[in-house]
Amino acid sequence: MALQIALDFLKQQKQHLRKILILSDIPGVQVKDEKTFGKLKRLISESGLTELIFIGPVLGQLVSQFTLPITNYADTKSFLEDLKHINYSDATILIKGARDYHFEQISKRLVAKSHDTTLEINLNALEHNLNVYRGLLPPGVKLMAMVKAFSYGSGSFEIANLLQFNHVDYLTVAFTDEGVDLRNGGITLPIVVMSPDENAFDAIVQHRLEPEIYSFRILNSFIRYLKQHDLKGFPVHIKVDTGMHRLGFMPEEIEALLAILKNQEVIRVQSVFSHLASAGNVVDDKFTENQIQLLDEFTAQLKQELGYSFIRHIAATSGIALWPSAYFDMVRLGIGLYGIDLEREDLPVKEVSVLKTNVTQIKQLSATETIGYNRAGVIHRPSRIATIKIGYADGYDRRFGNGVGKMSINGQIVATVGNICMDMCMLDVTDIEVNEEDEVIVYPDIKEAALAIGTIPYELLVNISQRVKRVYFYE
Numbered sequence: 373m374a375l376q377i378a379l380d381f382l383k384q385q386k387q388h389l390r391k392i393l394i395l396s397d398i399p400g401v402q403v404k405d406e407k408t409f410g411k412l413k414r415l416i417s418e419s420g421l422t423e424l425i426f427i428g429p430v431l432g433q434l435v436s437q438f439t440l441p442i443t444n445y446a447d448t449k450s451f452l453e454d455l456k457h458i459n460y461s462d463a464t465i466l467i468k469g470a471r472d473y474h475f476e477q478i479s480k481r482l483v484a485k486s487h488d489t490t491l492e493i494n495l496n497a498l499e500h501n502l503n504v505y506r507g508l509l510p511p512g513v514k515l516m517a518m519v520k521a522f523s524y525g526s527g528s529f530e531i532a533n534l535l536q537f538n539h540v541d542y543l544t545v546a547f548t549d550e551g552v553d554l555r556n557g558g559i560t561l562p563i564v565v566m567s568p569d570e571n572a573f574d575a576i577v578q579h580r581l582e583p584e585i586y587s588f589r590i591l592n593s594f595i596r597y598l599k600q601h602d603l604k605g606f607p608v609h610i611k612v613d614t615g616m617h618r619l620g621f622m623p624e625e626i627e628a629l630l631a632i633l634k635n636q637e638v639i640r641v642q643s644v645f646s647h648l649a650s651a652g653n654v655v656d657d658k659f660t661e662n663q664i665q666l667l668d669e670f671t672a673q674l675k676q677e678l679g680y681s682f683i684r685h686i687a688a689t690s691g692i693a694l695w696p697s698a699y700f701d702m703v704r705l706g707i708g709l710y711g712i713d714l715e716r717e718d719l720p721v722k723e724v725s726v727l728k729t730n731v732t733q734i735k736q737l738s739a740t741e742t743i744g745y746n747r748a749g750v751i752h753r754p755s756r757i758a759t760i761k762i763g764y765a766d767g768y769d770r771r772f773g774n775g776v777g778k779m780s781i782n783g784q785i786v787a788t789v790g791n792i793c794m795d796m797c798m799l800d801v802t803d804i805e806v807n808e809e810d811e812v813i814v815y816p817d818i819k820e821a822a823l824a825i826g827t828i829p830y831e832l833l834v835n836i837s838q839r840v841k842r843v844y845f846y847e
């Protein structure tokens with residue numbers, strides 16, 4: 373099953389024509405197990421793979437049964453010895469190995485070999501976090517996963533597919549295009565689009581996306597559109613503004629809203645929801661309680677007059693963490709899914725993504741030298757300076773320059789020196805052990821990093837630019 377998910381992923385990867393699967397023997401499974409290998413053959417033939425690497429003696433005996441080019445190695449060690457002679461620069465590679473085969477050594481070597489800045493995404497951590505929040509919910513409360521903004525920077529289809537596999541109830545994106553991409557990738561879960569544009573109604577209907585309706589303008593134009601196209605009962609999500617004052621109908625507009633809703637049959641209210649403005653701030657507890665109550669009253673009246681029920685929801689991650697009274701029928705999990713809970717230290721969430729790069733060059737400079745543009749990097753002692761290939765074009769904010777940004781190399785914390793460049797920056801490594809090509813963790817503590825430049829982890833995550841290669845791990 374895990375292999376199937378992984379192959380689904382691979383099918384969606386369009387960057388490279390070469391698609392390679394590195395696969396180990398399966399413990400306990402022998403050549404004569406036709407059922408297992410029959411399934412494997414079918415999965416591989418449907419996968420769009422172009423090359424196979426088999427590691428282990430059992431798979432080795434099956435090589436002739438596959439039509440794709442196959443290289444076979446007896447064990448992981450002999451593959452690793454061969455690795456430096458192989459060119460993988462233009463390929464998407466899927467690695468799937470039994471524990472005994474220690475394929476983590478292969479992934480480590482491949483990532484290191486690429487010498488790129490990468491965002492490593494641990495899908496097991498994502499699954500774990502999903503279960504942590506599910507554990508807080510009483511039975512019957514549904515879960516909507518927020519996958520807007522490229523799933524907070526960590527991927528679109530890859531994340532959505534895993535969430536679908538884990539049976540979340542809804543996915544939510546900000547824009548229609550994001551929803552269309554997910555549908556094209558084979559995602560069948562209901563998908564809510566929060567900012568549906570009138571120009572996008574065609575795409576919404578064609579791809580069975582469910583729009584958020586937040587104003588009379590969008591409500592009337594969508595009704596008009598559906599009537600023109602002779603559609604009935606199209607699911608929509610009504611947004612109520614209970615205090616956030618961003619999008620949504622005001623509570624006092626309920627009569628006018630009902631007048632329209634009751635007088636048509638082209639849309640059906642699938643859910644009614646609102647958004648908490650300050651769930652994480654104790655000083656605003658009264659305000660939050662009031663928001664919850666406003667949604668409660670609004671939905672009660674709407675349900676009574678519409679004559680049918682719908683899903684009610686208001687809590688995002690901080691609401692889930694702190695406000696059980698805000699759960700209603702569904703919650704909307706965002707940042708917590710990606711391993712960042714800003715409200716509760718006790719929740720055992722795991723960070724999903726790690727931004728990494730390598731040391732490109734190290735130089736020894738005398739105390740009179742300066743570093744980088746405008747000579748802003750002033751040193752007061754003989755210093756060792758490491759240049760790394762991440763800059764503001766990768767999403768590493770320029771405000772991290774001149775010592776504000778802290779990174780980790782071999783478990784030791786170092787600071788930036790000088791201004792951040794477009795594609796590179798420099799670190800003062802005078803006090804630590806480091807060699808060229810060593811791995812650098814860009815945000816050893818993402819909450820602290822965000823604080824240092826006056827922002828929030830959300831912004832750091834979504835700003836990691838698309839040119840940073842995403843590498844997915846799933847065991």
Ligand SMILES: *Cc1c(COP(=O)(O)O)cnc(C)c1O
Pocket residue numbers: 518520647687688689690704705706707708
């Ligand atoms: C982004 C968003 C969420 C998720 O918020 P988190 O704080 O990331 O959990 C929930 N609801 C709405 C309407 C959002 O825009």
